[in-house]
Amino acid sequence: MVATPETGPSARGVASTRLPGLPERVEIYEVGPRDGLQNESAVVPVAVKAEFVRRLVAAGLRTVELTSFVPRRWIPQLGDAEELLELLGDDQPPRAPVLVPNEKGLERAVAAGAREVAVFASATESFARRNLNRSVAESLEMFAPVVAQARAAGLPVRGYVSMCFGDPWEGAVPLGQVAEVTLRLAEFGCTEISLGDTIGVGTPGQVAALLDLLGRGGLGVDRLAVHFHDTYGQALANTLTALQHGVTTVDASAGGLGGCPYAGSATGNLATEDLVWQLSGLGIDTGVDLPALARTSLWLAGQLGRPSPSRALAALTPSLQGA
Template identity: 90%
Template sequence: MSTPLAGLPARVEVYEVGPRDGLQNEAVALPVEVKAEFVRRLAAAGLRTVELTSFVPKRWIPQLGDAEELLALLGGDQPARAPVLVPNEKGLERAVAAGAREVAVFASATESFARRNLNRTVAESLAAFAPVVEQARTAGLPVRGYVSMCFGDPWEGAVPLEQVAAVALRLAEFGCAEISLGDTIGVGTPGQVAALLALLDREGLGADRLAVHFHDTYGQALANTLLALQHGVTTVDASAGGLGGCPYAGSATGNLATEDLVWQLDGLGVDTGVDLPALARTSLWMADRLGRPSPSRALAALAPTLTTPTDQES
């Protein structure tokens, strides 16, 4: 039974990142057929947006070295929105050739992470993204811009909000239709989230163009999400089963679990279109293939109540 809370949106778009941001940090490199089945199951559970993969060089992230094969294998079996991450112009060329319909670029709010993740300064990385966004838009592809390390950096500590806003505003100026604010190492708290959203709003970047991407290192992801929804954000990134972290930030734990998010939103009467039992069965299926339990608390609570015919499936 749901009990609505005043000030929340009627519907939230769950932006599922498990196949990309989740699997990129798993020790097990899954066969491409398993990844394709994962995407199909997520879509069947009602997730309209599923970030499929990343067109980065295989030597960078070997777990996602089969991007072209994944898109070819999926064919028309893709969700309504099926974005892919591209690191540069070459990655964009590969994505377009593979038939991608939407792309995302990944910027950093801090110099330390920009150098470790992109091998460039913040300014250099933004300059490199400008033509990527322009070319993608010319090709008719919507572009999402990620901003990582929005609240804390493992090498630099607390991150000034003005520094985060400057990167987000630049991505918006380039033409990114949506900006996702990432708490990459999971240190943010609701007051910081409120302050950043208020600053961006004053700078002309409203909640209608923002998404939030929280990691749950200190157990703050759901609290931060609720605060963001109360400030008008309606797109929330999450990862089925809480998969993933960040391969370039050792202190980053898993993403907000999609099951935990949907359980909360269902309880608040907020529509997501997601079938929670179907999603939970999918995450249990994936956990079995990865050979480890999921950190999702909602999934652990739901698991005993689920029938699991998927245990016998591929």
């Protein structure tokens, strides 16, 4: 089939040309305030975090993962979770998930008024031990009651599966191993499961194979999201493959914030600006105002004192500064 030009969303001059077999709309799951900021060595003031969220929402992002209810000693950057939710008040987006590591974290999140939670599992033993100090089986046993209690309280629960395509200690990860963990999270009752290329080594063929395998296991793409890192420049190619397989929720981080502390060459999460540029060019609606998003990332880069790795943001910056 031949691609057909259509009138669609545009962003700073990007031409909109649809390709067959792609969704009309994609939900961007913004992870900047949590996954993006958690690797920053200097603690960002809670007022700056709240303003970051407000600006993201004003740019049209309907899903923003706010923070994590982990003990402060684990991740000092996220030790102000309760204060952030209180400061945001009614300024939260329609979906405002928070990460919880265990039942204690869930209790804190519920007490703070969280409306959606997420749990973070691993497909590999090495990362499960380093991240959770548990085996894969033990970590799943820990998450089962968390998911059950959250669902009983009426909260949606997202499950993350990390190290889906490669692990810095174990190398290539068997897709059957990834599918087993993913399907267990689905059995627990997770309403959405995000497949994470934590160190950014995946390529489109692997993405297609994993989605096909999960489909054969009975897990439809309507419950799946994808979370790519751009270490080897594959994030957008992997995203397009996922879209061609019916996935309509894609994780991204404003300005490309974040990364993996276990991969020295990792360049961070897929930048939301890069994703919006691609989706706009494909005629796919996101509801996101790209110039407003880019101005938000430029503002945050100023707060952090360093430039963003986003290619789209770098290209847009001269026109934004001249506006």
